[in-house]
Amino acid sequence: MKPRIAIDMDDVLADTVGTFIDIYRRDFDTTALPDVFRENSFHELLEKDISQRLSDYVHEPGFFADIAVMPGAPEITRELSKKYDLFVTSAAMEFRNSLAEKYDWLDRYFPHIPWQNRVFCGDKSIIRADIMIDDMPYNLVSFQGKGLLFDAPHNRDNTLFQRVHSWEQIATILL
Numbered sequence: 578m579k580p581r582i583a584i585d586m587d588d589v590l591a592d593t594v595g596t597f598i599d600i601y602r603r604d605f606d607t608t609a610l611p612d613v614f615r616e617n618s619f620h621e622l623l624e625k626d627i628s629q630r631l632s633d634y635v636h637e638p639g640f641f642a643d644i645a646v647m648p649g650a651p652e653i654t655r656e657l658s659k660k661y662d663l664f665v666t667s668a669a670m671e672f673r674n675s676l677a678e679k680y681d682w683l684d685r686y687f688p689h690i691p692w693q694n695r696v697f698c699g700d701k702s703i704i705r706a707d708i709m710i711d712d713m714p715y716n717l718v719s720f721q722g723k724g725l726l727f728d729a730p731h732n733r734d735n736t737l738f739q740r741v742h743s744w745e746q747i748a749t750i751l752l
């Protein structure tokens with residue numbers, strides 16, 4: 578059996594922060610510079626109520642359908658799948674409207690990861706695999722294998738896990 582990798586969707590396969598930046602610039606501040614939001618989290622930069630209003634967009638139909646794919650993710654997961662069994666593990670249960678959109682999004686960008694390898698779950702501590710790639714440290718804390726922390730503005734202060742900045746970097750580590 579090949580080693581298994583559990584791969585998160587938001588801010589790992591999908592550039593969800595990028596979608597929030599686009600919405601913020603469209604609906605709140607057209608002059609905001611995208612780079613600022615790549616360096617600091619929304620929580621650090623925005624007033625609490627604005628940050629909350631922005632977060633609430635996840636409940637809008639179409640939010641998860643339109644997220645850009647993370648650069649390199651389709652090509653590199655294709656390469657990784659020759660050596661590993663890949664499982665997409667997303668805590669999609671948090672947003673009931675996201676399920677169909679996430680499913681269709683995977684069909685669009687990751688047709689090489691079939692439904693048998695898609696795990697829409699709640700608490701990820703139920704997941705067992707050899708490697709987990711996630712942007713949320715709490716998912717890696719409860720994971721028993723090797724954790725790779727995908728760099729994001731909201732996890733910069735974490736030093737517990739090996740940090741990866743791109744899919745190209747994941748390829749150099751795992752291929």
Ligand SMILES: [Mg+2]
Pocket residue numbers: 585586587588589711712713
């Ligand atoms: Mg995530």
